[in-house]
Amino acid sequence: MATWAQFAAAAPEMAARGAWLLGQNGGVAFLATVRKDGTPQLHPVMPQLVDGGLYVFIVEFSSKARDLANRGSYALHGIPAGPENEEFLVRGRARPIDDAGVRARAIEVCGYPKMDWETLYHFEVEHALTTTWADWGTAHPEPVFRRWRAGGPVETVGGGEATSG
Amino acid sequence: MATWAQFEAAAPEMAAAGRALLYQFGTGLAYLATLRKDGAPRIHPICPAIAEGGLFGLIIPSPKQHDLLRDGRYAVHSFPMPDRDDEFYLAGTAHRVDDPDLLAAVLAAYLASGATSSGHETFFEFGIERALLATYPKRGDGPGWPPTYTKWRDPGSRGRI
Numbered sequence: 001m002a003t004w005a006q007f008a009a010a011a012p013e014m015a016a017r018g019a020w021l022l023g024q025n026g027g028v029a030f031l032a033t034v035r036k037d038g039t040p041q042l043h044p045v046m047p048q049l050v051d052g053g054l055y056v057f058i059v060e061f062s063s064k065a066r067d068l069a070n071r072g073s074y075a076l077h078g079i080p081a082g083p084e085n086e087e088f089l090v091r092g093r094a095r096p097i098d099d100a101g102v103r104a105r106a107i108e109v110c111g112y113p114k115m116d117w118e119t120l121y122h123f124e125v126e127h128a129l130t131t132t133w134a135d136w137g138t139a140h141p142e143p144v145f146r147r148w149r150a151g152g153p154v155e156t157v158g159g160g161e162a163t164s165g
Numbered sequence: 166m167a168t169w170a171q172f173e174a175a176a177p178e179m180a181a182a183g184r185a186l187l188y189q190f191g192t193g194l195a196y197l198a199t200l201r202k203d204g205a206p207r208i209h210p211i212c213p214a215i216a217e218g219g220l221f222g223l224i225i226p227s228p229k230q231h232d233l234l235r236d237g238r239y240a241v242h243s244f245p246m247p248d249r250d251d252e253f254y255l256a257g258t259a260h261r262v263d264d265p266d267l268l269a270a271v272l273a274a275y276l277a278s279g280a281t282s283s284g285h286e287t288f289f290e291f292g293i294e295r296a297l298l299a300t301y302p303k304r305g306d307g308p309g310w311p312p313t314y315t316k317w318r319d320p321g322s323r324g325r326i
Contacts (some may be wrong), residue, residue, distance in 0.1 A: 031207035
């Protein structure tokens with residue numbers, strides 16, 4: 001499991017595209033969590049990058065907060081954007097942050113006040129994926145995936161080929 | 166578990182609003198959450214199709230296809246609107262469909278909406294256990310939160326929304 005800064009150091013191009021995509025569409029991204037009964041759940045959220053960490057403010061009495069308290073596992077997807085519908089996915093574990101200094105910085109970056117019942121969560125990165133498209137605009141564009149797992153290299157998969165680098 | 170037609174018959178206004186949100190860009194567009202083998206969530210955008218009284222997903226060979234074949238539990242969420250924050254959410258269990266006539270009708274509806282097919286998709290019907298519609302004022306038209314929530318649950322299913 002890595003911080004966003006560790007991800008960015010290991011996979012700078014992927015992280016740059018991810019940061020850009022997470023900033024599109026008004027900063028809205030989609031969060032998947034798993035309920036106590038084991039079923040998946042989806043929520044729109046507004047992630048933010050603060051001092052090398054990926055954070056989300058989450059209402060403490062919401063179902064997604066319950067899910068994260070129970071399991072902590074998450075998947076977060078940046079809404080497809082750009083002229084060729086790029087995608088960005090990150091998954092890992094999320095945990096609440098009690099540090100007042102970190103919270104203050106997140107509020108500062110966020111740009112508007114937060115209520116006491118909006119808990120700051122740090123999203124640790126286990127795996128990241130960017131998707132671009134070869135032959136975009138044709139009837140059958142081929143996806144090109146770049147994958148990174150904490151501690152490993154960037155792997156590119158597209159058109160049936162897989163490379164590491 | 167209800168079909169789209171059963172949901173629509175039971176909650177017509179909600180289904181109409183949900184359909185409009187799923188098709189707000191012409192082609193059906195939504196987020197799909199599935200379960201990985203380790204129980205963690207997976208998320209991807211898909212192009213759902215409402216046809217023949219069902220809600221369908223045409224899923225290419227992929228991790229999410231493996232997920233659905235192994236454990237059909239899913240959640241679907243509409244994409245955000247450009248000018249307001251309305252949300253439409255469904256959860257239930259998806260199952261593979263193979264009836265050739267049904268597949269042909271669903272594919273026709275899917276293509277008619279502007280989606281494209283590689284010809285290699287597996288068709289899944291999303292059975293509906295729970296539905297949620299959240300409606301908000303247009304952005305800039307006053308306080309946006311909390312939204313107005315409308316919930317529906319298939320009478321034959323159990324669990325909270």
